[in-house]
Amino acid sequence: MSEKKEVHDLRSALELLASVPGQLIQTDIEVDPHAELAGVYRHVGAGGTVMRPTKEGPAMIFNNLKGFAEARVAIGVLASRKRVGLLLDTDPKKLGFHLANSVKNPLPPVVIDNKYARCQEVVHYADEPGFDVRKLVPAPTNTEEDAGPYITMGMCYASDPENGDSDITIHRLCLQSKDEISMFFTPGARHLGVFREKAEAMGKPLPISISIGVDPAIEIAAGFEPPTTPIGFNELQIAGALRHKPVELTKCLTIREHCIANAEYVIEGELLPNFYVREDQNTKTGKAMPEFPGYTGDAKEVPVIKVKAVTHRVNPIMQSCIGPSEEHVSMAGIPTEASIIQMIERAMPGRLQNVYAAPCGGGKYVVVIQFRKNVPSDEGRQRQAALLAFSAFSELKHVFLVDEDVDLFDMSDVMWAMTTRFQGDNDAIFIPGVRCHPLDPSSSPEFSTSIRDVGISCKAIFDCTVPYDQKQRFQRVKFMEIDEGKWAEFLKV
CATH class of the missing domain: 3.40.1670.10 (UbiD C-terminal domain-like)
Known part of the structure; x- marks a missing residue:
């Protein structure tokens, strides 16, 4: 019997998927990150609310990315409930209960020394000549109408400027210039939005790190919202509970904040106070990017992150998702299930x-x-x-x-x-x-x-x-229970 593979970062997650038939494929064919990559994966395995034809399929790694010699892109890692169950080592039909139990048993993150942080193997400072976040981070566009390249799987980490409480959430992040990234906030729905508003009221920038390519447990845990995880509850505690091991953070190099120590990429920056741009300032399409309901979101006036540094692992793997795909269903939906289970079970x-x-x-x-x-x-x-x-x-x-x-x-x-x-x-x-x-x-x-x-x-x-009082009238047809062992070859899924 082969040894069970432990998942602790994106690479170990991909190794696990590669060991299970039908869960991961790779290609060396050159792909353009501008629209083509998402266009291909739409057919391979996007699912969700993506316009048909689409389907549930394997995760995919693109090894030959136009314009980026050393980077690869992984997409669809969570675009299947079965795959999420595999990555979290639980029955896919019981994922909501599994997450609800983790909320009840939080395990706080720990901070490790920078010298052990894999995410800082390579460092690029924004004040260095030739620095350009758009050339360092291979963020794809989902469609040809997108406002620009979007980071769709960035774990945004920041802290309350008043009391130091920290939290992690996922936002749509558009690369606007060599050192600026726009950040969309759904009104009233995210803890980081509260932190940003407090900092802005003080006239101060909000330090923020964006960790890309992490343990899928973190990506799922980041989907929780109030009231299940109220202001002050760091969702990294849920990821720790899921793994029975604390998430490891490390200090950022240019800002007073932490990032995920084994992330593939980390962007360090500051959310600027009272500075906003239109997401489509470079394209003028009026569009942002495809969102989870299956429609392209309108470009908005949004806050801006001033980038201070980009760090990454050697030969980094960018992780991305298609906005309306089954991947969003997993990241948003499974925490939603856990929140509802917890509320109803209590009552x-x-x-x-x-x-x-x-x-x-x-x-x-x-x-x-x-x-x-x-x-x-x-x-x-x-x-x-x-x-x-x-x-x-x-x-x-x-x-x-x-x-x-x-x-x-x-x-x-x-x-x-x-x-x-x-x-x-x-x-x-x-x-x-x-x-x-x-x-x-x-x-x-x-x-x-x-x-x-x-x-x-x-x-x-x-x-x-x-x-x-009418249950007897609505009995479903009862078929004979069979010997599944006898008919096993015909019952394979």
Whole structure:
């Protein structure tokens, strides 16, 4: 029996995937990072809300990147729930429970000496002649309309200027010039946004590090949001719990902040106070980049990071993702599931069977809740569970409620339940005028006169569960249980 591979950084994650058939492919064909790379992976394995044709497929490494002699790009590392389960060493169907348990048992990061930090094997200072972050960091564009090259898998790390609390989140980061990167903040949804506003009110820059190419456990943990992880809760503690080992940080070289010690790339910089640019200042397309709902986001006036240095490992591997891909579903959706599980289990233990943040919602907008009614008085509690889900994750728009005999991971089965166990006049519950997410293009006064401001939605619950007193009328067809060993060769997936 081969020894189990331990994952502690991006390279060990890729080694694990390479050892499992069908989980990782590589190519030496030259690829242009401007649109072509994403265009290829759209067909190979993007999935999610990407326009068809697309599919779930393997992660991919591009070894021959036009314009970058020594760099490679890995994409799709998390673009499969099965792959995330493999990387986190757990059942893919139980990932939400696994993460919820890690939130309850946080393990804080530790700081190691710079001499042991692999991320600083090669150092480029911004005041050196010829420095250009665009030539050092091979950030792809997803489409030909993008505002510029985007870092899509950058772990942004900063600290509260008042009390020193630190946090990590993922933002869209556009390379604007040789030493400037724009940073988009979803209003009111990220801890780093609070830190930036505090620093700006003081008239001070906010030191920030961007670590690219890290342990997938960090990338998943960074997807948590309040109220599950309130202001002051560093999500690196969740990654530590997932690995049963603290995340290792090290001191940055040019700013008073830390970065992830074994990252492939680190960008050190400062978020400047009261300085904003349009994301598309170089292209004038009016577009930013493709976002998780499946549409290209509009270019915004956004804050700017002044880059102080770029450090990286020898022969670094850039990590990227396609905005609307299954990779976003994993990073946003699995923490969403964990947050909802935690909230419902506290309120009504023993009834929740599972939660699934479906790809059609990009991991944020749509969840399916599998609920078991044990006694007559449980009737109606399923709808209470849906209300709790909205409380657990404010950006959620639609909740589907299904019984325990429905496979919540199969949207065809969910739609079957909706077809045969749902009546619109009785089982649809609408909650208008609630803040949701500004990247939903239907959440706009232009789309509906009932919406007062961009980002407000009518949230909805679709109760596709059978009334408790009618369960006998809704028994699914029962097939014979077979000897799976006898028929194993025909049952292979």
